[in-house]
Amino acid sequence: MVRFPILLLLAALISPLRAEPAPPDTRSVTASEYTADLMGLYREARLEDPRVLAAYARAQSGQARQREAFGGLLPQISASSSFNRTGRDDETNREYYANERYALSLSQHLYNKAAWENYNKFKQLARQGEFEAIDAQAEATVDLAQRYFVALASDDELELVQAERRATQKNLDRVDALYARQMAMVTDVLDLKARVDALAAQEVEARNQVRLSREELSEIVGRPVNERLSRIREDIALQVPGESLSVWVERAVAANPALKARASALAAADAAVRESRGAHYPSLSLNLSAQRSDVGYDNTLAPRSDSYVASIGVQVPIYSGGSASARVRALHSDRLATEQELEAIRRQVVKETTSAYLTAQSSVEKIRASRNALESAEQSSIAAERGFKFGVVNAVDVLTSVQNEYAARRDLLSAQYDFITNLLVLNRWAGRLSEQSVENVNVWLARSEEARALERKTTE
Structure with missing residues (x-):
């Protein structure tokens, strides 16, 4: 880890004609030289994600239209x-x-009632745009986290398949040596060889999934993501927030930006109805x-x-052919539709908040059970290895114990990723997802090679 600053210093000494050394190109560094974490990608995505940029552009447009409507209330001088x-x-x-x-x-x-209500309508539409921009940022943050952990799971799968293949190949070599001395059955050799070949095929698929998951990250960040991703540290305890489900639901109903956006849309629809009725005034x-x-x-x-x-x-106004009354009826129907959309969003917020909370709770229990299962599987694998040396168990039993061990490790990592993702989803629907929320999650990620969750196992 010390080599990278030394290389930068040497580059500065070799190029004395430059006013200052050129910054390193993070797009071309290798995985062994640089590690990307969730917080760094989040800051990049805020400036590069088209969905977020479009949402904030629409919010600025709404503010400009509000000012345009307000100008109609001021003196007109010519x-x-x-x-x-x-x-x-x-x-x-x-x-x-x-x-x-x-x-x-x-x-x-x-x-002029129509002009005044027109201003109120665009005022509420501007607030709607602001809340929609906040919701778009929160949705993009959750999407980034989900793609991050999918990419991380893809990396894990590749390393686990490679590690399982090495362990199985090691057992195959031992059984081959025993079979050459007529101390093992040919069925054991064939079973292990079939498993090695199957793992080779899985490794090809795992490599492809790694590339696909990195492309999904690149779509948000706007550049190729080739760095090694920071993984979950082993020295942390993942826990659900202490508040009850009812507290989270109440908080979500009161603060969810999507719900606030629809409430502003309903207020704008009310103002539009009053504006249309102003044609009779x-x-x-x-x-x-x-x-x-x-x-x-x-x-x-x-x-x-x-x-x-x-x-x-x-x-x-006396008579306009009935067009004013027809416009009032049409806007009143639009207002009823907006009201139903608000109710639909409210129900969705309650459902998604409840689902994220319960899933996060179950993920904690699953993490605990998966960790215990992994410890048991590791001990079983060690016992099977020793039993095979003494002829107590056969090669198939060793193969099964190795498969169980790596399956338990996959389950543990998947449960951890699901918990963190659902925690971010819970904060998103509760209207509490912010940069600080991402920073709090980023603390759980490893910042050095020594803290990586799979480093010890995959290098054995």
Whole structure:
């Protein structure tokens, strides 16, 4: 682990013409030189995941539309001017002259229900976009964690298959030597050889799954992920949070961003209904204008005059062919649909929170049972090896014990990955998934080669 900083120092001394040494290209380092963890990939994904970037872009668009709607409530000021060159020719005279007109006007809504409710609608839509962006970030984080542990499980499977193949090949070599001395049966040799060949086929499939799982990670991060992934440390105790299920459900119903987004959508639908009903209300506006002009009737030249006008305008809708009432009915139906969508999201939040909590709890029990099963399988494998040396058990029994040991190791690792993933899912639905949540999980991952969960077993 000391070689990498020394190489950087030597590179800086060899290139004295550069102002500062070039940073190492993390895209080309090998697995033995660099280890990627969940937190590092999370920070990269926040800047590269198209789903997250699109969600935040939509949120910014919603804020801009809210400001646009608010601008309709503020005074509307406009200025205009015109310059004319006129030629007049009659029976007695021909003349040419220039005219000028300058005008400034201001209009302000004093009462306009439709404009006010339009602003409220876009205000709620902007809040909906913000909550959807938060939910998209949380969903992308869970997706990243799931793909991370799938990739980690693929690496585990490859290493376990390789280790099991080495152990089985070792037993096959021993049985071959015994068979050559007529001290073992040919069926034992064939069984072990068949298992070695099957493990060779499994290794090919495992290598392919490693490549596929890394491609899934690359899709989110936006670059090839070729580094070794940090694995779960062996010196940690994975436990479910102490709060009860009812507390988590209440917390999720109150804080889930997807639920808040649909609540804002419902509030926007209510505002849209009120806006449509505003078409039946009168509107009141203030208009101020000032004008300076020397243009007379029919563009004749007139003495320059200044005029100032203040007026109150009242507009009362009487009949619009029934379109206003039809729009109210349509938006009311849209509002009912949004209300049902809100209820569907609420039920989904309750279901997903309950499922994640119960699954995380069962995963803890499964981890405990899998660890005990692994210890028993390791002891059984050792006993089978010793029994084979003394002729008490045959090669098939040794093969079975090796298979059981590695199956137990797979179950333990899978249970650990399921627990961490479900813990992140639980926090996601409860509205508590943040960068700190990922950091808390990242503490459970190994930061050095010595702490890797499979290092000792796979190098034997």
